[in-house]
Amino acid sequence: MNKEEYFYTFGLVPFETIYFENGELHLLYEHYNRMRRGFKTLKLPFSLPFKKFEEYLRDYITKTNLSFGALRIHFKGKEPIIEEKEIKYDREKYNRGLAIKISKIRKYSHNILNYIKTFNMGLNVIEEERAKSLGFDTCLFLNEKKLITETAFGNIFLN
Known part of the structure; x- marks a missing residue:
């Protein structure tokens, strides 16, 4: 088992939840930097440029035809895993x-x-x-x- 898999079994997986409305991804660059910092702190590889990070999220919104909500993104290896997240506070x-x-x-x-x-x-x-x-x-x-x-x-x- 490699380090990434080992960490994954203990929930040591950096992720971000990004709120969006009408095509605007709120505080996206700040979320990206926090995710990068998480990978760096855990000494895990993360070389994804910001533009690609943003592209993954925008593509998901386009494919799902969403206009409002929150997305959670994490990575398993180099593959992004994106899912809708319930907004707890209406x-x-x-x-x-x-x-x-x-x-x-x-x-x-x-x-x-x-x-x-x-x-x-x-x-x-x-x-x-x-x-x-x-x-x-x-x-x-x-x-x-x-x-x-x-x-x-x-x-x-x-x-």
């Missing part, structure tokens, strides 16, 4: 805001997995389910310094 939740529970679990600030996005998200799944069972929409993780690190499955935008 317009109503977006407009009213989310009810967020602060998780009791702390994300250690020196853990390299906090800074890359991989399928290894068991902790996030468990904590979000716990928050939902208490009537919240999701949970928020803090680090040992009580600084915000992330939500279970959403971006945080500060104004």
Whole structure:
């Protein structure tokens, strides 16, 4: 088993989820760079140029005739795997805001997995389910310094 296959069995697969609407792929270059950083951190090969990354996603949108949604992209070897991803937060939740529970679990600030996005998200799944069972929409993780690190499955935008 090679390193990529070995990592794959443990969910150490960099991926990105990209929101799109009316042909615009939101924050695409930032997502591409985060994915590249994930491969680099895991010391896995990734030589795909940005334009090709964008082309894969645009081709998928064209083939499926989608105008709005989210796409998840990861790679198995050099082949992209793209799929539609459910958007958990509809317009109503977006407009009213989310009810967020602060998780009791702390994300250690020196853990390299906090800074890359991989399928290894068991902790996030468990904590979000716990928050939902208490009537919240999701949970928020803090680090040992009580600084915000992330939500279970959403971006945080500060104004």
